[in-house]
Amino acid sequence: MHPVRKQRLIFVLFLVFFAGAAAALFGFALRENIDLFYPPSKIVAGQAPVDKQIRAGGCVLPGSIKRIENSMTKNFIVTDGIANLAVTTDVILPDLFGEGESAVLTGKLNGDGVFVATQVLAKHDETYMPPEVADNLNTADHVKTCKGLDYGT
C-alpha cells in the first residue's frame, strides 16, 4: 500500500479507536444514569432518593393488583425477584399492563417506602405469537421479561 494511504488508514483507525474509548469512558462514568429505571431491590435497599422524581421498573406481582372502590386508586406490587416494592397510583393503566407483565413507573418514593406513580408504562418483550399458539404452550415460559422470577415470599 502507498505510504500516504497507509498513513491515512492509520489515522482512520485511530479515530475509531479513540472515539470508541471516549464513548466507553463516558458510558462508564454515567453507567448509573443511563439506566432508565431503578429495580425494586435498589429502592428497597435505600439506594434511590426519597421524595424526588425517579423511575422504577419491574414485574407486577401476580395477585397483587387491588382496585380501591369508588376511586381511581390502584395498588400493586412490582418485584425484580429480590425485593418487592409497593406502588400506588391513580392514573389510567395501559392495556398491556397486567399481572406477571413488566412495567416502568415514574413517580416519587414517599417516606413509608411506597412508590406513588404519576405515570405507568407497560413494557412488552420481543416474543410475538398468535393467541392459539400461546394457549397450546405454557405461556409463562414464553414471557421472557418476567421469566424465571421467583415470585415467592
Next chain:
Amino acid sequence: MGWQWFHRLGSPRWFYEKTGPWVFWLGLAALILLAVGTLWGLGFAPVERLQGNSYRIIYIHLPLAFLSMAGYYIMAISGAIGLIWKMKLADMVMKSAAPIGAVLTFLALFTGAVWGKPTWGTWFEWRDPRIASTMLLFFLYLGVIALQASYQNQQMADRFSAILAIVGTVNIPIMYGSVYWWNSLHQGATIKFTGGTSMHPSMLYPLMVMIAGFYCFYAYALLKSVRAEVLHREYRTQWVKDLVSSNRAV
C-alpha cells in the same frame, strides 16, 4: 499494483454505465417484495396474543430500524474509503447515503412512537437508551448533511463529513447493546445475529419479506441518488456531455 481493480471500481463513469440496468430491477424487486410483505403482514398474519393488531407496525418499524443502522455503516465505510484512497465514487456514496439514512431513521423513530402509544402507553421516552441512541443517529446523519452543505469546496466537505461519520460509528454498537446493557423500556432484539428468533413463523415470514423489500428499496434509492451525484460532479467531463446530448441520461 495489486490495487488496480479497486481503483477501476472508483471510476464514476464505469459505475454509471454498469449500474444503469440495475436500477429498474432493484426498483421492481422492491415494489413486489414490499407489496407482498405489506399484504401478508397487515392482512394475513395472525393477531398477537397480547398486543392484538398493534404489533403489525413491526413490519415497517423493524426494517426501517435495520436499515437506519446498515445505512450508517455504508455512509461511514464509504467515507473512510474516500478519506484513505481519495476515491471520488466513495465520497459520492457517502454524501448520498446521508439524506436517505436520515429519512429512514426519522421514520423508524416515528413508527416507534406510533407503536409505543398503544403498547407502552407513551409516544416517546427521551430517557430510554435505545430511543436516545437512535436520536443521536438521526443527528449524526443531519450533521453529515449540514457539513456537506457548509463548504464551497467539495473536497473539504467530503473530508470533514467523513471524519464525523467515522467518529459516529461508535454509536452503532451502543444502539444495538442499549437494550441489553441498561434497563430500558424498549424490548430486546426479535431477530438476533446469533440465530434464533422469538417470533412465531406465521408472523416471521412476512417480516423477512418486508426486510428484503426494504433492503432492495434502499439499494434502489442509494443507486439513484449516487447516479445523480455522479452526473452532478462530473458535468464538465466529455462523457457526461455526450450522454446529455444523446438524451440517455435517466
